[in-house]
Amino acid sequence: MPPTHGDGFPDVIFTCPNALAAELTGPTVMLRCHEQALAAVDAIARSPQEGALLILGAPGAGRSTVLAQSLAAHTDIASLVPVNPAENGWPLSGVSAILAGIGDPRVAEFTGRFALRSDDEAAISEAATELLAVLRGLGLPRTLLLVDDIDAMDAASRRVIGYMAGHLAGSGIRLVASAADIPSDEPLVGVQSVQLLPVDDTDARAVAPAGIDPGTLRILSSVAGGNLRTLVSLFDSLSPEQLHGREGLRLPPRPGRAAWHALERLTRRMGASHVAVLDRLATAPLHPRASVGSWGDDAEDALQELIDLGAVREAGAFVTLADPLVRSALADGLPSRARRELHLELRAGSGPLLDAWHASWADPAADLRAPLLEAAAESARLGHPHATIEFADRAVRSGGDGLAGALATVADELLAAGEPELAERYLQLAASDPSADVDDRLRVAISRLRADYLAGRPPHTDALLADADPELVARWAATLAAVSAARGDFHAARGPLMGLESGLAPGTTSETRSMARTARALLGSVDGIPHASDDARDPLLIALHARAETLAGDYARARQLISRLAHSLARPSRMWAGWLTALAIDCAAREGRIGQAFELASDWETQHPGVEGPAGMVPLGAWARLAAGDLEGAEAVAAPCTENAAARVGPLPTARALLFRAEIARLRGDLATASELLQVADTVAAAIDDPRLTRHLPELVEVLVETGRMSAAREVAHRFAEAARAHQSRWSTLASARTVVVTAHDEDLRERYLWAVSLHRPGDSVFELGRLHRAYGRRLAAAGAVPESEEAAADARIAFAGAGARPWMAAPTPSASAATLTPEPDAPHPPARLALLSDDERAVAELVVRGLHNKEIAAALFLSVRTVELRLTRIYRKVGARSRAHLVSLLS
Incomplete structure (x- = not known):
């Protein structure tokens, strides 16, 4: 490996020990797989106590890189000690190298007369004790010795150093050594150690050549087995066409040192039957589990033992080698003739999936x-x-x-x-x-x-x-219409769909017909929403059907389809996991189950930190941060997804993301930003006729009223009412009623509010009811009716609690601000004891004050009676109440 690389990754040090010093002049990239080891070295370097540390990792894992970066970070105290494998046969040559690394002439004088009397354990211990006594007597300053490849050192030196490692106190020395393996019978085994982690996707991107095809990078990362040097070697070995994904790869790739090391570790104590099974497993990426018994008398037992060791893994009805490096070495180690004969032998029992593979190796000339x-x-x-x-x-x-x-x-x-x-x-x-x-x-x-x-x-x-082919034309038109409609590009969707309106040919496949029905459902051009056919297996088709049901407001059916999508997948994948979560969150949020959406987002963030999910949906990380109450963090994650987004993901996802950001701005009290975002959403969604799809219009009405633009708010409310009548839905009815309240004249406000409340039925969105109470409270606050506004705000908090919408519960209300700024002499102030309660506890307490019984509170907040009782117990303790009546007295 040359000391520098010209294919886009010159900033990373990948070295053999002798080349380390020459490469320290350039900057380095911090890789995540090295962070833990570097932190451990830094801790021991800064520790007031002397100590020792082993950095363990396979050849090519980056041990030398870690030591090089540690040397650069502690140049004032650190010294690098390269080990020369050629001196392995000279006893104490390793000890001499370490003493030379200390750089003290008194140590050099001692080295000249230091020798072993014998190689038994007593002599080794005596030598180590003598050496430690000398080092302690020198009064050395803090010294960090970085020993590269200590396992290549002579055995006597390793044993001496192993004895010394646990007794360095008073010597001033912090010893850090790297190794691939340490024999289990040596003292070094007891030294504190840190294992280098495999290269992950983030690290692979950091060291990859610029412009590499992402699919090619994914393949190379997989076959490199997490080994850093192997990955970089693969980059170096490919042609530009291969790097950019325009040419096939040789798989498995040729092995490097790490592959041979992995094979040697695996097979060092294995019998001939195990090796024979490994040779056959290496001929293909997978093998039918049932065929292994025909490979030999002991093949089945050998396979089971390899599975137990973790060398082979089962994948359904197949088995495969677990380590791609081992397979690479095994495949390369087979002579050409032996490989061809094995493929001929295995073809007979391989089954249809492997037949062409084995045949292509048995007869390379066949097409x-x-x-x-x-x-x-x-x-x-x-x-x-x-x-x-x-x-x-x-x-x-x-x-x-x-x-x-x-x-x-x-x-x-x-x-x-x-x-x-x-x-x-x-x-x-x-x-x-x-x-x-x-x-x-x-x-x-x-x-x-x-x-x-x-x-x-x-x-x-x-x-x-x-x-x-007319079938292909129909499928293309149906697919284009469906994906365009899902993006909100309804004009673009209607064009190709018009060609299908006259009817599909009798021989049209069920997939094409179902895709066409999905496109019509997303466009809303047919009565009712067609269900996915029972034989549909296409995940995209099921996902689009779920999207159509969610947009149509049939949330129960949407959840069924999302569950069906989850069960239709042959294997878990991050892409489909993201889609499943995003679809479920969108369904829950539109239904008003904000708490459920928060739970889904929090679970996603725990399992996939930093992964934002599908590009055409609100980032899952933004939902997770909103669930945690981190409004600034939610905005920081959501903001980039709305930049030039209409052309990328379509107007519907863009408008929804802008609405999400506007909600965050309102929760932060930033009405100017909320107004700007909602007006941009209104522009982006201008071609979307059905207001229930984007749902931004009632929020725009509210913000316009709150910023003193009542005339503009009434114009938008009128436009919304007209659209709601043309595209009727339960949400449109309730949200339109809310805008009537928001824009009502003061003398009509209470009447309009009571009418809007009366429209809500059991099963309707509690979150939407909370929005109505909040909007009414804000109008009352603006009119100076502070007590009534406080009551409406309490109603809103209770409703938001029932929906699990914690950030909306905690958000400051204009009514509270009005009460603070212009308190009426007789206006009751919120009791200070309420500040002692959490949002969930406050919602229960407010209902107790209103005279509701525990069962009624449980129904209002969608809780169990037991949960209400537990919260009341905590409330009594926090506010010092002796009874329910006492609690009402304290909080009234």
Whole structure:
């Protein structure tokens, strides 16, 4: 490995020990896989007590890099001690190197007469004691010794240093050593250690060449097995075409030192039957579990023992080697003839999925590209994308001409498996096929529409439809209409859908028909919302159906479809997990179950910190921060997703994200920002006729009133009422009534409010009821009716508590501000004891004051009676109440 790299990653140090010093002149990149080790070295360097630390990691994991960065961070006290493996046969050569690293001439004098009397344990201990006595007598300042590859040191030195490591007190020395392995019978085993972590996706992106194809990076990260040097070596070995995803890869790749080390560690105590099974497992990315018994008399037992050791893992009906580095070394270690004979042997019992794979190795001259790509699509369908990659890339390396349609199918299956980067890579390969006919190009265009929607990109609409298969034309039109409608581009959706209105051909597939029905449902152009057919297996189709049901207000059906989507997936994936969570949050939020939305977002943040979910939805991290009451954090996460978003993700998601940000601004009391965001949302959503889709208009009415623009508010309220009458829904009815209250004249305010309250029925959104109470309270506060506004604010808090909307409960109300700024002489002030209660406890206390019994409180707040009783117990204790009557007296 050269000391510097020119493919976009010159800032990272990857070195052998002898090259470390030469590379310390450049800046370094802090990798997450090294953070824990660097923190441990920093702690021991700064500690007032002497001590020792081992940094453990496989060859290529970055041990030398950690020591180099530690040396750069502590140049005033640190010294690097490289170990020369060529001196391994010279006893105490390692001790001499460490003493030389101290740099004190008195130590050099002692080194000349330091020797072992024998190599037994007593002599080793005596030597270590003598050496420690000398070091303590020198009065050394704080000294950090960084020993690279201590496991390459001579055995006698390792044992001496191992004895010394636990008794460094008074010597001034902090000893940090790196190693791949330490024999279990050596004293160094007892030294405090830290294990280097494998390279994760973030680190892989940090060291990758600029412009690398994300799918290619995903593949290389996987086959590198988390080993840093292996990953960088793979980057160096690829051509520009391969790096940019325009050419197939050799898989498994050629092994490096880390792979041979992993293989040696695995097989050092294994028998011939285990090695024979490993050789056969290495010939393919996966094998049918049932076929292993035919490999030999002991094969089944050997396989089970390998599974128990963790060397092999079971994946459904298949088994596969757990470590890609081990497989790389095993595959490369087989002579060509032996490899070919193994493939011939294994083909007989491999089953249809592996037949083309083994045949392609047994007879490299045969054109097996089509069956290989069929196997690739099937393996993705079964939830084995690693096998998909190997099958597909082997086909592509044999020549990509004429493969566009099959590659598009592979991309579709990878997308359904939740692997968008890999799907994008094969779509790119398919698009570069110069011999693709019009049908194959249309297949690629359909796959591109699906990938673009899930990635939050504008759809490509320039497909060539002339002379194409009518079924494919219909599928393209239905897909374009559905994804355009889901984005809120209804004008763009109506064009392709008009061509389907006359009816689909009798032979049209169920997937195309269902996609067309989904597009119509999203457009709202048919009465009722069609349900997904029972045989639908396409995750995107189910997700779009769930989206249609949510927008139509059939939340129970939407939840059923979201659950069905979860059960339809062959394997868990971060992409589909994000979509499932985002769809469920949107459904819960539109239904008014804000607490449920918060729980979903908090669970997501715990499991996937820093991952924001689908590009076409409000970032899940923003929801999680709002759930935690971090309004500034929620705004910081949500703001970037609305920048130039209408063209990227469409007007509907953009308007919803702007509404989310406006709600945050209102909770913070920033009405000017809220007004600006809502007016931008109104502009973005100008072409969306149904107000229930974006839901920004009633909030815009409220903000206009609160900022003193009643005339403009009444104009918007009138526009909203007209749209609500044209597109009737339960939400539109209730929200329109709220705007009537907000814009009512003072003398009509109470009458309009009572009318709006009377519209709410059991099962309606409690959150919407809380909005009505809050809006009424603000109008009362503005009119100077402080006691009545406080009562309305309390009603709002109770309703928000029932909806789980904690930030809305805690938000300051204008009525409270008015009471503070212009208190009436006889106006009752909120009791100070209320400040002692949490938002949940305050909601219960306010209902107690109103005379409700525990069962009634439980029903109002959607709690169990037991929960109400527990909260009352805490309330009594906090405010010092002796009884329920005493509590009412204290809080009234």
